[in-house]
Amino acid sequence: MIEKIFSIFLLIISIIGYYLARGFENGFMIDSGLGAGFFPKVVCILLGCLSLMMFIKSFKSTNNYKFNKNTFSVMLLCILYLFLMERLGYLLSTIVFSLGVISILNRKKISINIAFSVMFSIGIYYLFSKVFNVSLPTGIL
Structure with missing residues (x-):
């Protein structure tokens, strides 16, 4: 149960982080599409994908974690x-x-x-x- 809650929490954090990273100013690499928000967006996308995988895996897992x-x-x-x-x-x-x-x-x-x-x-x-x-x-x- 705690895995499901934590994976949903991480997914929400990744969505909020991605939304906030959209507002970052473009940096010195504006011509190539990379800016101040590029790296945070990539991290948030990876966090979102990993949290979804964790959520799906929590249904297959038989481990009973205590709170x-x-x-x-x-x-x-x-x-x-x-x-x-x-x-x-x-x-x-x-x-x-x-x-x-x-x-x-x-x-x-x-x-x-x-x-x-x-x-x-x-x-x-x-x-x-x-x-x-x-x-x-x-x-x-």
Whole structure:
């Protein structure tokens, strides 16, 4: 049952992501049809296809998974992350999201979790904003 719910959740995320990627500005490769939205669209299409395959496979599977509260918690964090991205901006919302996911899945040392979340988020932010020259949401706060 949890496979069906999670695969539907991923399918919805891929549809929303594809819809949002349609609004990205065309980048430096506009003549070839590639732009800032090309890669996110490809990822969303792949995610949608894989989630459909997972949904179909869940009917053939005889595994009975118990409901895992960690899975549900991570799904809620994903939804919260989508809503916080526009308000808080990429950097702050990604730090909060990654800290939440790491804390749910790995409850060892909070200081290590915070350090990893901050370094990971800053690294990804630097990679996309400076190296790939992609503008990320800055937030309205």
